[in-house]
Amino acid sequence: MVLDSLAKSLRDALKRINRSALVDDRLVEEIVKEMQRALLMADVDVGLTLEMTNNVERRAKEEPVPKNSNPRNHLIKIIYEELLRILGKPREFHVKPATLMLVGLYGQGKTTSAGKLAKFYLKHGYKVVLIAADTQRLGAYEQLEQVSSSVGASFFGIYGEKDSRKVVKQALEKYNEWDVKIIDTSGRNAIDASLTKEISDINEFVKPDEVVLVLDASIGQQAGKQAKAFNDSVKITGVFISKLDGTAKGGGALSAVASTGAPILFIGTGEHMEDMEYFNPARFLSRLLGMGDFETLMAAAKEFQKEIDESAMEKMAGGKFTLKEMYDIWDQMNKPGLFKKLFESMPMAAGGMKKDMDDQFFNDSEDKLKRYKVIMDSMTYYEMENPDEIKGSRVERIAEGSGYTTADVKELLKDYKRVKDMVKNIRGNRKILSMMKKQFKSGGLPEDFGNMPQ
Ligand SMILES: Nc1nc2c(ncn2[C@@H]2O[C@H](COP(=O)(O)OP(=O)(O)OP(=O)(O)O)[C@@H](O)[C@H]2O)c(=O)[nH]1
Ligand SMILES: [Mg+2]
Known part of the structure; x- marks a missing residue:
C-alpha cells in the first residue's frame, strides 16, 4: 500500500469520529489537528494543509447536518470532499492508439514507466513499440531494449547514434x-536549454498525443515546481508520478502537482512492470481511507447480480432460510471466483467472509x-424445512x-449453518451495495458511511 503512514493517520481519525458519542467543536478541532500533523508529515505544503483543514473546521461548524445523515457521517463526508x-x-484518458513521449530529469523513472505503459497497452491488445530516444546516457539503449523484451513490446533504437531526432524519424517510418x-x-540534472531544445525538437517533429512528465514521488513538493517548469518550457499533457511506494513524501508530490493544474495520469507503485495504475483521485482517496475501491466494487456487483438468478437473490434477501433454500442458492453460487472478487473489493464489509472464501468451502463445492x-x-419435508x-x-x-x-x-448440517451466517452477511452487504451505488454515482460519500461495519 502506498502512503502507509498517511493512510493510517487518516483512517485513525475517521475511526475516532465513528466511535465518538458526540461530534462537538472540541472533537472537530482535535481531528483537524491530527489531520494537519498527518498531512505535513506526508510533505503536503503548509499553506495547502491549513487551507484544507480550515475548510473542514469551518464547514463542520457551520453547515447544518442534512436530514438523511448524522453528525459523524457529515463530518467524514466533509473531510473526504476537502x-x-x-x-x-481527474483527466479523462482513453486507451486508444497513440504516440507518447516520456520526459523528465535524470533517474525519475522514465524508462521504467515507459515499460509499464507498454505493458498496459499490450494488455489492451495493441501493438506497441518502445523507441530509444535517450541518446545521451550510456547504457540507455540496452536498458530500454531489456525493458521491451521483458514486457514483450517491440524495440527500436540506433546503437551509437547521438541525434535523437534521427532515431525517432526512422522509428516512425x-x-x-x-x-x-x-x-x-x-534526462538532465536540471531543466536546461539543451534539454528543452532536445524535447522541443522531437515534439515538433512527432507531435505526440501525450507528453508525459515522469516525476519521482520522493522529491515531494519539488514535484510541483518541476511540473510547472516543464509545462512552461514544453507543454505537458499529463504527469506520471513514479515510486509512490516507499516514500512518505507522496502526499507532497501528488498535491503539489495537482495544485499546478497539471493532471496526474498515472502512478508508479513498484519496480515491476505491472506496478502502475491509472490515477483517479476519488478512487485513490477511497482506497487510502479504507473505503474500498468503489469502481471495482461496482463492476463486480454488476457481474454478481447478472450471474445470480433473481430467485436466488430473493431467497437471500429475506424470509426463512432452510436447507432447501441453501441447496438452490448454492447451486447458483457455485462460482467461487465471482464471489471472491466481489468480497475482496469490499475490505470493510467483507471482514468475516474472506476467511470462508479462502478455505475449501467453495472449492470442492461441486462434489459436495x-x-x-x-x-x-433421504430427508423428510419437515427436516428440510427445520434443519435445526x-x-x-x-x-x-x-x-x-x-x-x-x-x-x-453432520458436515452438511455444519455447512448449512455457515451458509446461513453468510447469507446474513450478504443481506447486510446488499444493503451496503445499493446504498453505495446511490451515493457513489454522484461521487460523494454514502450518507450511511459511519454505520458500515469496519
Ligand atoms: N520502487 C520503485 N522504483 C521505481 C519505480 N519506477 C522506477 N523505479 C526505479 O527507479 C530507478 C530509475 O528508473 P529509470 O526508469 O531508469 O529512470 P530514468 O528516468 O529513465 O533514468 P535516466 O534514464 O537515467 O534519466 C530504477 O532503479 C527503477 O527500477 C517505481 O514506481 N517504484
Ligand atoms: Mg532512462
Missing part, C-alpha cells in the same frame, strides 16, 4: 502502422453438491437411507 479537492481533478509508440527521452443432494433426498431439528437418530436414519456416513450428514 481531501479530494487537494488531489485535483518503420513503425508507422503500429498502434502505440512510446518514446523514451534523455452431488453428495448433499443424495443426502437431502436434525439430531441423533434422525442423523443416523438419513445417513443410512442415503448410503453416506453420519459424519457426512
Whole structure:
C-alpha cells in the first residue's frame, strides 16, 4: 500500500469520529489537528494543509447536518470532499492508439514507466513499440531494449547514434502502422536549454498525443515546481508520478502537482512492470481511507447480480432460510471466483467472509453438491424445512437411507449453518451495495458511511 503512514493517520481519525458519542467543536478541532500533523508529515505544503483543514473546521461548524445523515457521517463526508479537492481533478484518458513521449530529469523513472505503459497497452491488445530516444546516457539503449523484451513490446533504437531526432524519424517510418509508440527521452540534472531544445525538437517533429512528465514521488513538493517548469518550457499533457511506494513524501508530490493544474495520469507503485495504475483521485482517496475501491466494487456487483438468478437473490434477501433454500442458492453460487472478487473489493464489509472464501468451502463445492443432494433426498419435508431439528437418530436414519456416513450428514448440517451466517452477511452487504451505488454515482460519500461495519 502506498502512503502507509498517511493512510493510517487518516483512517485513525475517521475511526475516532465513528466511535465518538458526540461530534462537538472540541472533537472537530482535535481531528483537524491530527489531520494537519498527518498531512505535513506526508510533505503536503503548509499553506495547502491549513487551507484544507480550515475548510473542514469551518464547514463542520457551520453547515447544518442534512436530514438523511448524522453528525459523524457529515463530518467524514466533509473531510473526504476537502481531501479530494487537494488531489485535483481527474483527466479523462482513453486507451486508444497513440504516440507518447516520456520526459523528465535524470533517474525519475522514465524508462521504467515507459515499460509499464507498454505493458498496459499490450494488455489492451495493441501493438506497441518502445523507441530509444535517450541518446545521451550510456547504457540507455540496452536498458530500454531489456525493458521491451521483458514486457514483450517491440524495440527500436540506433546503437551509437547521438541525434535523437534521427532515431525517432526512422522509428516512425518503420513503425508507422503500429498502434502505440512510446518514446523514451534523455534526462538532465536540471531543466536546461539543451534539454528543452532536445524535447522541443522531437515534439515538433512527432507531435505526440501525450507528453508525459515522469516525476519521482520522493522529491515531494519539488514535484510541483518541476511540473510547472516543464509545462512552461514544453507543454505537458499529463504527469506520471513514479515510486509512490516507499516514500512518505507522496502526499507532497501528488498535491503539489495537482495544485499546478497539471493532471496526474498515472502512478508508479513498484519496480515491476505491472506496478502502475491509472490515477483517479476519488478512487485513490477511497482506497487510502479504507473505503474500498468503489469502481471495482461496482463492476463486480454488476457481474454478481447478472450471474445470480433473481430467485436466488430473493431467497437471500429475506424470509426463512432452510436447507432447501441453501441447496438452490448454492447451486447458483457455485462460482467461487465471482464471489471472491466481489468480497475482496469490499475490505470493510467483507471482514468475516474472506476467511470462508479462502478455505475449501467453495472449492470442492461441486462434489459436495452431488453428495448433499443424495443426502437431502433421504430427508423428510419437515427436516428440510427445520434443519435445526436434525439430531441423533434422525442423523443416523438419513445417513443410512442415503448410503453416506453420519459424519457426512453432520458436515452438511455444519455447512448449512455457515451458509446461513453468510447469507446474513450478504443481506447486510446488499444493503451496503445499493446504498453505495446511490451515493457513489454522484461521487460523494454514502450518507450511511459511519454505520458500515469496519
Ligand atoms: N520502487 C520503485 N522504483 C521505481 C519505480 N519506477 C522506477 N523505479 C526505479 O527507479 C530507478 C530509475 O528508473 P529509470 O526508469 O531508469 O529512470 P530514468 O528516468 O529513465 O533514468 P535516466 O534514464 O537515467 O534519466 C530504477 O532503479 C527503477 O527500477 C517505481 O514506481 N517504484
Ligand atoms: Mg532512462
